[in-house]
Amino acid sequence: MAELHGNDAFIDTDKLIFGIGQVQQITGVSGRQLRYWEEQGYIKSISQKKGAAREYSMHTLFFIFHVTRFLDDGFTLQAAVDKAKKFDRQLPVLRQFLRSQxxxxxxxxxxxxxxxxxxxxxxxxxxxxxxxxxxxxxxxxxxx
DNA sequence: TTTCTGACA
DNA sequence: TGTCAGAA
Incomplete structure (x- = not known):
């Protein structure tokens, strides 16, 4: 029998894919920056092969968005990424707690x-x- | 038209 | 980081 309230009941957000152009429009981060960040290992795109167009999961889109917010707060890129990662780890805990309480x-x-x-x-x-x-x-x- | 890689007044 | 070139 299907569970009505598990994570499965919701849309699998990682199946929502965005092109680099869309990410630019949504987050305001330039394609140049996105490629550089990826080159530095701060973010990753879905199976980036040779000269193929990059694709990003919604999770990565959120991550990028959070990085920009920390950058706006004055943090360095490295620090912003670290804070975004930390925030990322908190989300599932917060969601679980809220869902059950x-x-x-x-x-x-x-x-x-x-x-x-x-x-x-x-x-x-x-x-x-x-x-x-x-x-x-x-x-x-x-x-x- | 959009994106990719590489390069740099 | 922006931007331009030359290719896909």
């Missing part, structure tokens, strides 16, 4: 309430994430 989101008049479920095994307290006026906070409530 997120119970639902309630949209109220002045705020949004994220239900993270019970805090304790006894189910005496429930924790919520509050998003209000552009700010976030936690709230723990006792369960009746």
């Amino acid at each position: 997120l119970k639902g989101v309630d949209f109220q008049d002045d705020q949004s309430v994220i239900d993270f479920g019970y805090v304790d095994a006894e189910h005496k307290q429930r924790i919520y994430g509050i998003v209000k006026n552009g700010e976030t906070s936690f709230k723990i409530e006792n369960v009746d």
